[in-house]
Amino acid sequence: MISHDILKRTPVRIAAAFASLFAVTVVALVSVLYITLVSELDSSIRQHVEEITDTLTAIDRQQGFKDLTAVVAEEADSVRDFDSIFLLRADDGSLQAGNVQNVQLFTGWGELDRAWLPMVASKGNPDDRFFAKWTRVSKGHLLVGGSDREIREVRRILLHGLGWGLAATLLLAIGSAVYLARRAQQKIDVFATTLSKVSRGQISERVPVTASHDDLDHVATQINATLAHLQKLIENVNQASSDIAHDLKKPIGRLRRRLESALSSDDDTAAFRGQVEEALADLDSIVETFEALLRITQLEAGARRSRFCNLSLSDVLADIADIYEPVVEEADGRLLTSVNMGERTEITGDRELLTQLFANLIENALRHSPVATRIDVGLEARGDRLVAIVADNGPGIPEHERDNVFRRLYRLERERSTPGSGLGLSLVAAIAELHGATVELADNAPGLRVEVHFPRASG
Amino acid sequence: MRILVVEDDTETSAYISHGFGEEGHVVETLADGRDGLTQAMGETYDILVVDRMLPGLDGLSLVRALRAVGNKVPVIFLTSLGGVDDRVDGLNVGGDDYLVKPFAFSELLARVNALARRPHLKDAETVLRVGDLEMDLIARTVTRAGDNIELQPREFRLLEVLMRNKGRVLTRTMLLERVWSFHFEPRTSVVETHISRLRTKIDRPYGHELIHTVRGSGYTMHDQP
Numbered sequence: 023m024i025s026h027d028i029l030k031r032t033p034v035r036i037a038a039a040f041a042s043l044f045a046v047t048v049v050a051l052v053s054v055l056y057i058t059l060v061s062e063l064d065s066s067i068r069q070h071v072e073e074i075t076d077t078l079t080a081i082d083r084q085q086g087f088k089d090l091t092a093v094v095a096e097e098a099d100s101v102r103d104f105d106s107i108f109l110l111r112a113d114d115g116s117l118q119a120g121n122v123q124n125v126q127l128f129t130g131w132g133e134l135d136r137a138w139l140p141m142v143a144s145k146g147n148p149d150d151r152f153f154a155k156w157t158r159v160s161k162g163h164l165l166v167g168g169s170d171r172e173i174r175e176v177r178r179i180l181l182h183g184l185g186w187g188l189a190a191t192l193l194l195a196i197g198s199a200v201y202l203a204r205r206a207q208q209k210i211d212v213f214a215t216t217l218s219k220v221s222r223g224q225i226s227e228r229v230p231v232t233a234s235h236d237d238l239d240h241v242a243t244q245i246n247a248t249l250a251h252l253q254k255l256i257e258n259v260n261q262a263s264s265d266i267a268h269d270l271k272k273p274i275g276r277l278r279r280r281l282e283s284a285l286s287s288d289d290d291t292a293a294f295r296g297q298v299e300e301a302l303a304d305l306d307s308i309v310e311t312f313e314a315l316l317r318i319t320q321l322e323a324g325a326r327r328s329r330f331c332n333l334s335l336s337d338v339l340a341d342i343a344d345i346y347e348p349v350v351e352e353a354d355g356r357l358l359t360s361v362n363m364g365e366r367t368e369i370t371g372d373r374e375l376l377t378q379l380f381a382n383l384i385e386n387a388l389r390h391s392p393v394a395t396r397i398d399v400g401l402e403a404r405g406d407r408l409v410a411i412v413a414d415n416g417p418g419i420p421e422h423e424r425d426n427v428f429r430r431l432y433r434l435e436r437e438r439s440t441p442g443s444g445l446g447l448s449l450v451a452a453i454a455e456l457h458g459a460t461v462e463l464a465d466n467a468p469g470l471r472v473e474v475h476f477p478r479a480s481g
Numbered sequence: 482m483r484i485l486v487v488e489d490d491t492e493t494s495a496y497i498s499h500g501f502g503e504e505g506h507v508v509e510t511l512a513d514g515r516d517g518l519t520q521a522m523g524e525t526y527d528i529l530v531v532d533r534m535l536p537g538l539d540g541l542s543l544v545r546a547l548r549a550v551g552n553k554v555p556v557i558f559l560t561s562l563g564g565v566d567d568r569v570d571g572l573n574v575g576g577d578d579y580l581v582k583p584f585a586f587s588e589l590l591a592r593v594n595a596l597a598r599r600p601h602l603k604d605a606e607t608v609l610r611v612g613d614l615e616m617d618l619i620a621r622t623v624t625r626a627g628d629n630i631e632l633q634p635r636e637f638r639l640l641e642v643l644m645r646n647k648g649r650v651l652t653r654t655m656l657l658e659r660v661w662s663f664h665f666e667p668r669t670s671v672v673e674t675h676i677s678r679l680r681t682k683i684d685r686p687y688g689h690e691l692i693h694t695v696r697g698s699g700y701t702m703h704d705q706p
Contacts, residue, residue, distance in 0.1 A: 299697075302585075309583060310666055313581070326566055329566070329569065344633075344635060345635065345661050345671060345675075346669075346671070348674045348675060348678055349669050349670065349671055349674045352670070352674045352677075373662075374662065374664050377662065377663065378663075378664075378665045381663065381665070381667055385667060385668050385669050388669055389668065389669070446668075
């Protein structure tokens with residue numbers, strides 16, 4: 023079952039991780055910005071203070087202390103918003119001019135809180151701090167300071183932005199998490215329902231594949247391929263077992279009747295022996311059918327591929343044609359071989375199984391065709407494939423039956439009365455598939471033309 | 482002959498030992514693989530009939546162990562239906578022949594006879610003889626009563642297998658395996674056709690048959706009338 027605990031869903035976890043990552047990124051970005059801006063503003067305020075101080079000391083130097091006092095007083099008066107402080111003190115400690123009072127002498131830069139500064143005027147923002155510096159002038163000391171108002175402004179704006187940014191990031195992350203989670207969950211739910219339907223026996227159910235080709239669609243495609251394979255296997259097994267039940271019932275029934283009548287043939291020993299011998303023959307053919315079935319099953323499971331080696335397909339075909347030529351002639355037929363292969367006819371395979379494959383094809387042609395059959399055995403190279411051909415001039419297989427004849431135990435209607443297990447072509451198909459070859463049936467006009475397309479041996 | 486049968490299915494085991502008993506052989510039967518190995522190492526047998534699936538120790542391991550200590554007693558494996566790879570596995574560990582259950586006793590008997598009395602052909606022996614039929618393995622020629630007989634390579638091979646097993650029965654299946662490398666049962670009369678062709682060439686013109694059909698079993702070659 024799929025957990026419905028929201029925190030355990032993968033998209034939610036991913037979204038949470040991303041939200042945290044984004045938040046950390048935003049905070050880091052804003053911090054860097056803040057530090058850079060503040061240090062920039064800080065030094066520009068100090069520079070401004072230095073410039074004013076330089077101007078004022080120049081006045082002191084060139085025009086004397088008196089003029090300086092006048093300029094400082096004027097400057098202090100003209101300060102709007104109280105963004106600068108001035109204080110000029112004579113050597114005797116008396117206040118000459120300025121907008122603040124009673125500031126102790128200190129060397130270097132000092133930071134003065136507005137709250138602690140006795141102000142001449144009570145204007146200004148009480149939160150202001152001032153970067154201030156004492157400078158020695160001709161007859162006293164001059165204090166010049168600049169307010170950090172701009173820095174605080176920047177801080178306020180950045181904090182504000184940070185707050186909104188974080189809020190927006192979180193909102194986006196949560197939103198996309200919910201969206202993704204819901205989307206993925208919908209697909210996963212469909213998988214779950216489909217698979218539970220399959221496990222309840224509806225093997226033909228398939229998972230829908232959307233057009234978005236995302237990872238879940240890949241999984242869906244895989245699931246569908248697996249299901250299709252399973253379905254084919256199950257159908258094969260079902261088909262085979264019902265075929266076995268169907269087709270073996272007849273010979274087993276016949277065997278039973280023979281044995282019964284043998285039992286009742288009181289004292290006629292010769293007849294009794296005859297019956298028993300026929301019963302044994304029946305039994306042998308039943309065993310043969312089973313053997314063939316098991317062989318097909320094992321071949322379909324991929325048995326024996328480990329024993330593959332490179333071999334010449336033309337050799338195999340020439341051998342088999344050689345073996346069967348007299349057999350076909352005995353049946354007043356002709357077997358013609360056209361296996362003239364100057365070029366390489368190497369494939370990777372199992373000689374024994376290939377011999378059986380072609381023997382089956384030739385025997386099929388021989389058994390299903392009228393007397394005076396003509397069987398052609400050939401080998402052609404077509405591109406990267408080697409095509410082995412067994413063709414006859416018999417009745418052929420109707421086009422709509424051509425797929426069916428590869429099914430186990432399947433027999434054409436007209437052959438129900440002739441002996442045969444109906445396994446020949448399924449075995450051919452199984453051996454071909456093991457070799458990566460495909461079997462094609464075609465009309466030989468008249469007759470059947472079987473082509474087995476082999477991949478050439480690599481290397 | 483002294484035969485050891487290692488087979489856990491008591492019915493099969495009884496069937497085999499009864500059959501060999503009738504043929505005048507001495508048969509000992511064991512049902513456990515380990516007992517089988519101990520017995521085969523301790524005593525001398527002419528042939529071993531070993532089932533692939535055994536309690537205690539499986540047939541393959543039994544034979545592998547025997548071969549590992551240098552025991553060369555001929556071994557026939559018995560195996561159940563459908564093992565596509567079984568025959569090759571069996572031969573790989575050092576088995577000499579292989580038979581799928583269920584089998585006709587005549588088949589097992591023919592194979593045991595072929596194995597047990599396999600004559601150690603002297604290297605010098607390059608000419609096979611049955612009656613007035615001669616086969617020269619070097620020159621690859623066949624003559625009967627002095628006449629040269631032309632044979633196709635496959636006919637030559639068939640005749641060679643028959644002649645090498647002079648006096649012994651070769652079943653259809655054995656011929657299929659040894660002459661044509663068919664390890665399956667063809668549905669047409671491959672063996673019969675080729676035997677008949679061979680007979681036309683080596684027997685028919687001379688009136689005295691050397692290739693004999695053993696009813697219900699197979700073929701044999703001898704020149705007894």
